[in-house]
Amino acid sequence: MPKHGTFIRIGLLAAVAAVLATLAAGTAGAAPAKKTGITIAGAGSTFVQPLVQQWIAPVGAAYGYELQYSGVGSGAGVAAITARTVDFGASDAPLTADQFTACKGCVQIPWALSATAIIYNLQGVKNLLHMNGAVLSKIFMGQITQWDDPAIQKLNKGVNLPSVKIATVHRSDNSGTTFNFTDYLSSVSPSWKSQIGNGVAVSWPNGTGQRGSAGVAAGVAQTPGGIGYVDVAYALHNHLSYFAMQNKSGKYATPGLKGILAAASSDQKPDANNALSIVNPPKKFALAYPISTYTYVIVPTSTPKAADIRKFLFWAVTKGQTYGPKLLFQPIPKPVLVVAEKTIKKIGS
Amino acid sequence: MRFGDLSLQVVAGAAALGATLLVGLIAWKVADGAWPSVRHYGLKFVWTNAWIPVTGHELYGAASFLFGTAVTSLVALALAAPLSIGIAIYLSELAPRFLRGPVTALIETLAAVPSVVIGLWGILVLGPVLRTHVEPALHSAFGFIPLFGPPSSTGSSIFTAIIVLTFMILPIVSSITRELFLGVPHDQKEGALALGSTHWEMVRGVMFPYARGGIAAALILGLGRALGEAIAVTQVIGGVTGSSGIQWNLFATGDTLASKIAASYQGATTNLQVASLIYLGLILLVFSLFVNFLAQVIVRRVARKQGFGARA
Numbered sequence: 001m002p003k004h005g006t007f008i009r010i011g012l013l014a015a016v017a018a019v020l021a022t023l024a025a026g027t028a029g030a031a032p033a034k035k036t037g038i039t040i041a042g043a044g045s046t047f048v049q050p051l052v053q054q055w056i057a058p059v060g061a062a063y064g065y066e067l068q069y070s071g072v073g074s075g076a077g078v079a080a081i082t083a084r085t086v087d088f089g090a091s092d093a094p095l096t097a098d099q100f101t102a103c104k105g106c107v108q109i110p111w112a113l114s115a116t117a118i119i120y121n122l123q124g125v126k127n128l129l130h131m132n133g134a135v136l137s138k139i140f141m142g143q144i145t146q147w148d149d150p151a152i153q154k155l156n157k158g159v160n161l162p163s164v165k166i167a168t169v170h171r172s173d174n175s176g177t178t179f180n181f182t183d184y185l186s187s188v189s190p191s192w193k194s195q196i197g198n199g200v201a202v203s204w205p206n207g208t209g210q211r212g213s214a215g216v217a218a219g220v221a222q223t224p225g226g227i228g229y230v231d232v233a234y235a236l237h238n239h240l241s242y243f244a245m246q247n248k249s250g251k252y253a254t255p256g257l258k259g260i261l262a263a264a265s266s267d268q269k270p271d272a273n274n275a276l277s278i279v280n281p282p283k284k285f286a287l288a289y290p291i292s293t294y295t296y297v298i299v300p301t302s303t304p305k306a307a308d309i310r311k312f313l314f315w316a317v318t319k320g321q322t323y324g325p326k327l328l329f330q331p332i333p334k335p336v337l338v339v340a341e342k343t344i345k346k347i348g349s
Numbered sequence: 350m351r352f353g354d355l356s357l358q359v360v361a362g363a364a365a366l367g368a369t370l371l372v373g374l375i376a377w378k379v380a381d382g383a384w385p386s387v388r389h390y391g392l393k394f395v396w397t398n399a400w401i402p403v404t405g406h407e408l409y410g411a412a413s414f415l416f417g418t419a420v421t422s423l424v425a426l427a428l429a430a431p432l433s434i435g436i437a438i439y440l441s442e443l444a445p446r447f448l449r450g451p452v453t454a455l456i457e458t459l460a461a462v463p464s465v466v467i468g469l470w471g472i473l474v475l476g477p478v479l480r481t482h483v484e485p486a487l488h489s490a491f492g493f494i495p496l497f498g499p500p501s502s503t504g505s506s507i508f509t510a511i512i513v514l515t516f517m518i519l520p521i522v523s524s525i526t527r528e529l530f531l532g533v534p535h536d537q538k539e540g541a542l543a544l545g546s547t548h549w550e551m552v553r554g555v556m557f558p559y560a561r562g563g564i565a566a567a568l569i570l571g572l573g574r575a576l577g578e579a580i581a582v583t584q585v586i587g588g589v590t591g592s593s594g595i596q597w598n599l600f601a602t603g604d605t606l607a608s609k610i611a612a613s614y615q616g617a618t619t620n621l622q623v624a625s626l627i628y629l630g631l632i633l634l635v636f637s638l639f640v641n642f643l644a645q646v647i648v649r650r651v652a653r654k655q656g657f658g659a660r661a
Contacts, residue, residue, distance in 0.1 A: 072615060072616075073615050073616035074616055075615065075616025075617055075618050076615045076616045096404060096618070098619065099618075165502065167502035167503050168502075169503060170588075172583065172587075172588045172612045172613075173612050173613065173615065173616065174402075174613060174615065174616030174617060174618065175616070196403070197403040197405070197406060198403070199402060199403045199404060199618065200402075200616060200618055201402045201613060201616075201618075202401075202402065202403050203399075203400060203401045203402070203403070203590075203591070204588070204590045204591075205590060205591045206590050206591060207502075207590060207602075208501075208502065208503040208505045208587040208588065208602055209505075209587055209588030209590075209602070209612070210472075210505070210584075210587075211583065211584060211612065215472070215584070218472060218473070219472075219503050219505070222472070222473070222476065222477050222503065222504060223480075223502060223503040223504070225502075226502075226503065
């Protein structure tokens with residue numbers, strides 16, 4: 001008579017075999033319809049990641065490409081495409097001259113358009129408080145420290161602002177959202193520009209650093225009187241309170257599609273490297289949300305998968321843009337689309 | 350020699366050699382990666398208190414991170430040591446028999462909790478509790494000591510990082526110490542008790558001297574874990590701001606070497622920044638090796654003093 005233990009062992013083996021068989025059957029049944037076996041791999045900005053994730057299924061259905069994307073951050077994405085370990089990189093911050101040189105023959109193409117929301121946590125106070133660039137830069141520089149400061153109160157007449165200390169939260173990791181935010185602050189505040197400057201990471205004068213948009217959102221949500229910055233899709237999907245920002249025309253704009261489109265109209269001529277700066281637009285764009293930004297895809301002009309990458313990028317800047325609005329990505333305007341398409345044609349083998 | 354013996358020698362020898370080579374390779378690669386920054390800044394990097402990654406104004410220095418590493422690790426060790434030794438004494442001497450198994454298992458499970466999870470707990474639970482209750486209480490009671498300055502704004506601070514590190518060191522030190530205490534010879538303990546000493550006098554007079562070398566080694570092991578902890582610390586420590594990386598207030602934010610590398614390596618924009626981050630890693634490596642060397646000296650000294658019954 002076999003010992004008790006043998007039965008248990010046989011039973012366990014049978015169970016494992018059954019589980020594996022079911023899994024195999026399940027995945028076999030779920031095989032995708034069309035497969036050309038061509039993988040297009042990219043890495044970079046987490047800002048654009050939700051949009052690129054939306055593209056995976058339609059790109060596979062339309063062309064049979066297997067689109068892969070890892071949101072490792074703008075800087076790591078640029079490093080990856082420079083090392084040619086991926087087929088495209090995605091960066092929120094336009095490449096610097098040094099990065100272009102290191103990338104050896106890369107082009108940068110604006111392929112998505114969104115914005116950064118400034119979130120806050122004040123119990124009992126309504127959403128969409130008013131804020132402007134000058135006051136915001138003073139808050140993040142530590143010159144305004146209380147929520148009931150007269151400067152903030154002046155922008156929000158009739159709102160009962162509590163006497164709570166302001167707790168600023170910023171990104172501790174390298175982030176395109178930080179680039180957008182500091183670009184805006186440098187544009188509205190000469191003292192910010194000279195003392196702190198802009199970049200994917202800066203030396204913040206005060207406040208707490210948290211990892212990722214999730215970290216900043218958690219930091220603000222946990223702290224009464226917290227204020228921070230996250231991409232607008234994140235703010236909306238997580239029902240965070242955010243400011244209506246005053247633009248140069250004096251009106252207060254919300255970070256919705258209309259506000260982003262108006263901001264994009266302020267700069268429709270990409271520079272020699274296709275970079276566009278649409279923060280703090282001039283005053284004739286009355287609806288513009290002043291902290292909007294383009295985000296770029298970086299591709300080498302000479303690549304073995306040239307035809308496939310061209311097809312994918314053409315799709316991304318045309319059909320792909322229709323997946324944007326529900327994620328708060330405004331489809332790129334026609335003039336910029338024309339330039340983008342001209343640049344895509346430059347990709348050859 | 351039989352084939353079995355020979356193959357054992359070869360395989361075991363290769364593994365040992367491989368491990369040694371690996372340490373050497375790691376050290377070489379870190380030094381190689383840090384070289385552009387070492388060449389640019391030299392040794393001045395170690396005491397420069399700045400970290401400005403903005404293109405055009407770049408300036409990097411390790412001082413604030415070295416300070417943060419030293420403060421968080423040493424204070425966490427100072428907090429964890431009495432707690433762990435207390436736990437070990439309780440589990441080996443004082444606890445009722447039925448409790449010993451479960452409590453030991455639970456404390457060892459604490460060691461198995463991943464750093465990321467502890468960091469998450471730190472942000473979501475510990476930080477707010479410290480910010481709303483503990484820090485204001487300490488500040489109002491002991492505010493005259495610069496260590497207990499104004500409470501943190503968001504719960505992320507050096508103090509939170511210290512508490513998190515204490516929880517990470519605790520299981521390591523307590524389990525090693527408990528084993529040491531369990532190994533004290535019975536006749537020595539009973540001899541002391543027979544001569545009329547109280548329980549505490551027996552612990553202090555027989556168990557501590559016997560286990561001293563091992564406790565020192567356990568503390569150094571715990572310190573090693575604290576020095577290298579990156580993820581849990583970076584989630585709760587808040588980062589250096591302004592130029593105030595070196596200051597006394599435990600409730601302010603700060604940063605450590607490991608945490609800075611974890612936060613800033615991915616997406617570093619310029620070669621100088623990458624090299625400076627690896628230079629931080631080089632400093633951490635040297636610091637850890639130095640601490641380990643110190644530990645070996647201490648343990649050997651204590652062991653030599655004991656003579657009979659000592660363990661290095």
